[in-house]
Amino acid sequence: MEISSFQSYLVILFVVLIIIATFVFRQFLKTRKEELNLVKYEQKGLDSLTKASELYEFGSIQIKKRLYTEATKTFLKAVKNYQDEPNEAKAIIDNALGFSYAAQNEFKQAIKYYNSAIKSLPEYPIALNNLASAHQRLLEYELAYETYKKVLAIDPNNKTAIKKSRELEKRNDYNPYKGIKNKGF
Numbered sequence: 506m507e508i509s510s511f512q513s514y515l516v517i518l519f520v521v522l523i524i525i526a527t528f529v530f531r532q533f534l535k536t537r538k539e540e541l542n543l544v545k546y547e548q549k550g551l552d553s554l555t556k557a558s559e560l561y562e563f564g565s566i567q568i569k570k571r572l573y574t575e576a577t578k579t580f581l582k583a584v585k586n587y588q589d590e591p592n593e594a595k596a597i598i599d600n601a602l603g604f605s606y607a608a609q610n611e612f613k614q615a616i617k618y619y620n621s622a623i624k625s626l627p628e629y630p631i632a633l634n635n636l637a638s639a640h641q642r643l644l645e646y647e648l649a650y651e652t653y654k655k656v657l658a659i660d661p662n663n664k665t666a667i668k669k670s671r672e673l674e675k676r677n678d679y680n681p682y683k684g685i686k687n688k689g690f
Contacts, residue, residue, distance in 0.1 A: 580605055633652055
């Protein structure tokens with residue numbers, strides 16, 4: 506039995522559609538799970554949540570939904586309740602709080618919490634990258650460059666730090682063309 510080009514086209518199309526449907530369905534399930542968790546935590550209410558891990562999970566969902574002011578409140582409560590948590594957990598919560606401040610363009614507050622995360626976990630490249638980015642947004646290019654270099658000392662293959670440090674190097678080496686003064690009309 507020979508397969509015509511039309512039949513092979515239909516088989517290929519069918520396989521491609523199945524693959525696409527699988528990805529869409531997986532994304533749907535992931536989004537649905539996040540929505541259900543968000544509803545669950547909202548029904549409990551922020552006041553009833555006391556464990557830092559629950560508060561972190563709730564705040565992370567809020568960040569994914571771009572509810573930054575609500576996430577900030579949630580992470581602030583998590584910071585108040587994370588005394589018994591290990592340093593790594595404290596660093597992750599502080600970094601997330603810094604991120605929620607940065608998303609609201611409150612970079613000085615973000616820097617405060619990124620520094621707190623780095624104090625808890627000194628070789629935390631994500632917090633260091635976020636700190637450098639906040640410095641960059643505040644036009645503190647030297648501090649940003651130094652921080653990206655710290656990231657590269659910890660993780661030489663960190664793509665974000667490599668890209669951003671190169672951008673800052675180009676920015677610092679920039680000299681405007683001054684030859685126009687010698688030319689005239």
